Amino acid sequence: MSIKGDLQDVCVSLGGTPILHDVSLEIPAGSFLTLLGPSGSGKTTTLNVLAGFVSPQSGHVLFDGEPVDKLPPERRSTGIVFQDYALFPHLTVEQNVEFPLKARRVPRAERLERVNRMLELVQLPGTNGKRITTLSGGQRQRVAVARALVFEPRLLLLDEPLAALDKHLRESMQVELRGLQEQLGITTVAVTHDQAEALVMSDLVAIMRAGAVEQVGTPKEVYKRPRTRFVATFLGEANLLRVDDPLVAALGIGWTAQGGDAEVLLRPEDLRLERPEDAPDRPAFYVRRIEFHGARLRISVNPDIRSSTEDLTVSLEACTDAEAWQVGDRVALACDPRAAHVIDPENAAPPAMVSA
């Protein structure tokens, strides 16, 4: 069931406009890879190249090492869940899930058995006769997943599968979808523009920008060790300081020589605030703004109380100590130097197009 997927130097252009530029991806067998990027970064096109709806101008698509470039979509055996689910509105749940089996001329008895097994797996047993239009958003999503999986495809492709659901449902479907994928062990590629979703669901995240892949790695890698400035700022909040900024040395961050254009990434949660009298040798800042985010406080600090330079952002757990800070307070900034990460500006990939 679980196969390895590969893209090798795939280039796509549409009417002269380059859409994908030398995209290479290795999708290990049985893994869940998410393509993450802003709209227009080429992630859906990449998915369509895998599905066979878009033929690359150059480069290759391999399934388990075998080139499938010449195979049309209907012969690639990929299960796709579309953003709007693309269920057939005039058919029932059963007829929808049965459709791919009918296309494969599976005999009726076996069809029914497999449909029922699948509906149980997506926690919709007994809904066979229901019309699609009577289902809720979450139920439609499950039917779409069942339909994409019932014919045991080699690859599962998810195009923003949860974008149409509300926040609470989305979060529980993330867990469910991931659980199902692990249970079946099917190699899966998802597209999303939601950073949190990508981090939570995936084994691997590929961050795309302007038609090129900027970084592929585990969620932890891409969040903690981003290769480029874009990855750092796209995934969560980032304080970026030039390596030659005196503040970098003052915070005790060591760095290997990389030229003055390199930047140090400090995540807001890696910074701490201390009372200046307790830490007289720490750099001194003023609190400019405090936002309450429930679990956390987001505090903007600046060396100068009325400066127009960009604030640094500190994220603290909303405990009693942290809540004592007031706007205007003088604070000392501290950090764990091990958490700091240096970004080499040379890493920036040449994009296929100027980003919109």
Next chain:
Amino acid sequence: MSIKGDLQDVCVSLGGTPILHDVSLEIPAGSFLTLLGPSGSGKTTTLNVLAGFVSPQSGHVLFDGEPVDKLPPERRSTGIVFQDYALFPHLTVEQNVEFPLKARRVPRAERLERVNRMLELVQLPGTNGKRITTLSGGQRQRVAVARALVFEPRLLLLDEPLAALDKHLRESMQVELRGLQEQLGITTVAVTHDQAEALVMSDLVAIMRAGAVEQVGTPKEVYKRPRTRFVATFLGEANLLRVDDPLVAALGIGWTAQGGDAEVLLRPEDLRLERPEDAPDRPAFYVRRIEFHGARLRISVNPDIRSSTEDLTVSLEACTDAEAWQVGDRVALACDPRAAHVIDPENAAPPAMVSA
């Protein structure tokens, strides 16, 4: 400029269906109040009652203590920013912002001056002649705000003002919008379904459900001391335990007698994990699932490794210590008993309708 707004026992029904049920709200002069709730909870109707587009069947609307029930929308002097902005697509930026002044027969020279001042305030100086269709989403939002504020309304009403923007832009507009509101000191009522937005932007949050207000309070109050189960689960993640659950006592949480139906709220960030050998008297749990959320780890734990009872959720800062935990580990659960909050089931408000 800044006035106090009041709703007193407002009831609204449409075609026999109750939409709002005894809604009372005090909006202090100059404050930013957010109506937060799921779709269909009546928050937009409440906004429309304030604007005058919906007439309540009973109850009163007061501006600065004066009833305005009889005033039509055009005479209430409320500036509204609609979810889709409702800009006039055939007019330029200047003509859009000028419109309310034209309606008030302000002379041309003063009109121009005020439009320019307003466009500067929303950081769009010099865009006067641009067509609305050439603007980006964020720019349209600013024009809509400028148009709503240019005639110095008594009340600013925002209907999901940031829902149409992408995540990064939304976050920076939250700060900007709040800054503008503080600068002008105008009493503001906003509607949103985004918990984070409500917590970050508001002085006061009114949480609505099924046509009734469940709780009004500062962001900190509603998050840390929710009056009802609904408020607790709607705002962030909630671990809820019955007060007579033995775990409550084991965690050292004291509670005043409130009947066995009362529940204890433990936010995931108030829980800690310890190694069982370090804390032998703490309740023992198993790690069932670890999710990486960037800044935080979300860890699901359960007293029994294969139990089907609901997991407790622990949210830990993603530091080196926390990242050492593995699925299947035995852990001891600890919490700060002061952070625990008891919810009295009697507090649940009678809703105007069965929630959808």
Next chain:
Amino acid sequence: MPLVTLATRAIHDKGASGIGHTLTDPLFEQAVTRTLVLALTVAVICLLLGTLYALALVTAKGPVKALLWGALLVSFWISLLVRTYGWVLLLQPNGVLDKTLRGLGVIHDSLNALQTTPAMYPGMVHIMLPYMVLPIYTSLAALDPSQLRAARSMGAPPLLTFRKVILPQLRPGAIAGAILVFVLSLGFFVTPAFLGGPSKLTVGTIIEREFNSVYDFGAASVMSLALVFVVLAIYLVADRLFRVGEHWTAG
């Protein structure tokens, strides 16, 4: 207003028995049958051609698409009369069709197509086609293209997709179009009058003759009213069965 006038006139001039007489006139009955058959045939032909045309419209790309749209819109706009004349010139004795066929040696005598019933069909179909294509096209355009991609990705051969996915979703538009064409054809006398010649009478042409030659306002009124009621009845039944109105007001 005009309906009321018609009704007044009908009752006033003829009386109840007169109305009965007019409606049971064998010439009238024959004409009604012919009109129904004609309208039904036109509707069915339009249904087939219209579906193909709409499919072509949706799948065509670039200049071909523009051409197809252009043809459809021009055909909508050029007046009925001009189009009817075009067909008359094509089909008349010694017209282009005749000459071509004789030139090719297919026929020897003149077809005399203009005076026969089959001659009515091409003209009617041509005129009615846009009324069929547009509702079907609306249905087609509303069909989510990702459904077709979904079907392909699931390995469905094109015919299965067409039969199981596309056709069922065309139905509301096709039914609306067919009824519209049928109803319009029923009362549509202009083209048949020209193309069918006087020997093949339809209700529309009879009404015209009564009115023009005999100036028998009463009979003309009764027939007109009968036609209106038939049309309304068909529409109401169709609406009940297929919820056509919904489709139309929604579109």
Next chain:
Amino acid sequence: MPLVTLATRAIHDKGASGIGHTLTDPLFEQAVTRTLVLALTVAVICLLLGTLYALALVTAKGPVKALLWGALLVSFWISLLVRTYGWVLLLQPNGVLDKTLRGLGVIHDSLNALQTTPAMYPGMVHIMLPYMVLPIYTSLAALDPSQLRAARSMGAPPLLTFRKVILPQLRPGAIAGAILVFVLSLGFFVTPAFLGGPSKLTVGTIIEREFNSVYDFGAASVMSLALVFVVLAIYLVADRLFRVGEHWTAG
């Protein structure tokens, strides 16, 4: 196809000078002028009435709205002929209008409305109105109702809102409708032929007479072609100016 046939016929039967002769025939020129004036007037009247009707459609609620829609759709469906006869009966000598007015003592002699040019307008307007109402209604329905709320909340009196917010956004639909009505009216001979009587000739009726009485196919072809070209030219110019095509294909 029909166009090609027409063109062949025109050139074949008449030759270049013949075409020139036909087109400069004073009767033809007069008819062209009359047709243009008629079409333009109908378009303007339809524009005004259609805007009002569309506004009524949008603002009406419940049964009134259903009634307005019903009237519009029925009017679309009942055949042209029946409606034309309705008007004829209303306006003919000793018809309802005459009788009513004489009964009221407003006039003493018969109006003889049927044989005069003013008689053409009500019928034409009635037939053309739906073609005007639908595009305007489409524009209106596309207008975001929150814009009207926004205008009110900003203190705008209704007239200002109508003038500055609603009317400008109706323009594309209104222009498309007006052109459609104008173009349809141009070649639309049925109603004028009945209502206007033979003394008031329009291009359409002349073409018909040529064809019916004289069987001068050549002249009829030339005139038909001229009409088609005028219509196409007007449409192309209008399209350039107002991007009508965009509106239609998008709608």
